[in-house]
Amino acid sequence: MNDTPPTLQAYRASVLHFVNDPAFDEQAVRWHADGLLLVQNGKILDAGDYARLLPTLPVGTAIEDWRGKLLMPGFIDTHVHYPQTDIIGSPAPGLLPWLNTYTFPAERRFDNSAHASEVADFFLRELLRNGTTTAAVYCTVHPQSVDAFFQRSDALNLRMVAGKCLMDRHAPDFLLDTAESGVRESEELIQRWHNKGRQHYAITVRFAPTSSMAQLKLAGELAAQYPDTYIQTHVAENTDEVKWVRDLFPDSRSYLDVYDQVGLMRSRALFAHCIWLDDADRARMAATQSVAAVCPTSNLFLGSGLFDFEAADRMHMPVSLATDVGGGTSFSMLQTMNALYKVGRMGGTHLPALRMFYMATLGGARALQLEGTIGNFVAGCDADFIVVDLQSTPLLARRSATTGTLEEQLFALAILADDRAIAHTYSAGVCVHSRTA
Structure with a gap:
């Protein structure tokens, strides 16, 4: 295999995005509890299960390990x-x-x-x-x-x-x-x-x-x-x-x-x-x-x-x-x-929390007629994404530990979280914000 292309970035975490409005489509959610997000030249290359994507990476690819956190579109x-x-x-x-x-x-x-x-x-x-x-x-x-x-x-x-x-x-x-x-x-x-x-x-x-x-x-x-x-x-x-x-x-x-x-x-x-x-x-x-x-x-x-x-x-x-x-x-x-x-x-x-998070991501992209450019992790989209810390406050950490479903976890985020939950923000593959405390 070739050496890692210098433009390839790999991020391991839980990965969430939408391909449709979950209020009208039961298949709208893409959720990978142990996921991998691949970014190249500021664009999404792929997103999916870690186990599926890991063998596709060039030898020596560095992986940013954010297990325990949630990756989603900005x-x-x-x-x-x-x-x-x-x-x-x-x-x-x-x-x-x-x-x-x-x-x-x-x-x-x-x-x-x-x-x-x-x-x-x-x-x-x-x-x-x-x-x-x-x-x-x-x-x-x-x-x-x-x-x-x-x-x-x-x-x-x-x-x-x-x-x-x-x-x-x-x-x-x-x-x-x-x-x-x-x-x-x-x-x-x-x-x-x-x-x-x-x-x-x-x-x-x-x-x-x-x-x-x-x-x-x-x-x-x-x-x-x-x-x-x-x-x-x-x-x-x-x-x-x-x-x-x-x-x-x-x-x-x-x-x-x-x-x-x-x-x-x-x-x-x-x-x-x-x-x-x-x-x-x-x-x-x-x-x-x-x-x-x-x-x-x-x-x-x-x-x-x-x-x-x-x-x-x-x-x-x-x-x-x-x-x-x-x-x-x-x-x-x-x-x-x-x-x-x-x-x-x-x-x-x-x-439902799933619909609220859809509205804040792909729903917004559709409002702007920018689906396929921003709003989800379909290949070719701009790599605008955030890293969400599910333990950003003691109360959110405690509640996150007791959630049993994705809906419950997202609902807890929507009700309990604020700016402290945003660990990192990326625009076109470049980190433009990191929480310092």
């Missing part, structure tokens, strides 16, 4: 605001007062490139510390906030989606663009950053109340001109917000219909929250393959409402999981699963 957060990092945990009686009191003043500072770059760097490091390797990120109205974010992401070789907020009304003057300037700046950013390395651009409408119909129509035209870009916005988060949209757009059937009328519903369109939808809205989401980014910690924190999983599943509406920092209260997708489960229970739905 988490994918489908809705998060990097400029809100510094206002996480700010008190307010609801969404709209929170925006006016904390969010808009914080975003004002992102006209300064140095400030934007410093926050972007902290934000990305925080994602990696929590095991998140891809996110759909809102910047501010300032183009320099987008440049700062992508520059830091590109330097770390992370796969990220981001975009400049479009907002030409109903916000402080210091955060407003115009219908024309906002779309022009967005197109310039698309040309500068979309598909550069592992960076992707999202046409980002803040939410319908802060965009005129003229701006919304231009955003829809831009989305048609660049069909492989992403679209991201908010919809039906809060009852006061829904009433406001009804007053602002009286000719639209619903809040979601405002976006539909201007061509902003399609695959690669991400709609945060989706709490106050009706079945006609959910059917339209399914028909257009627009994705709901469910944000449980944010919805609880701001008192917005509970996502209806039963109704979404009944209509086959695509769903994904998101932290929504800074309305969301944690960068940890594990802590977000904790809240997700409780939101489901309050609405009469039991969410």
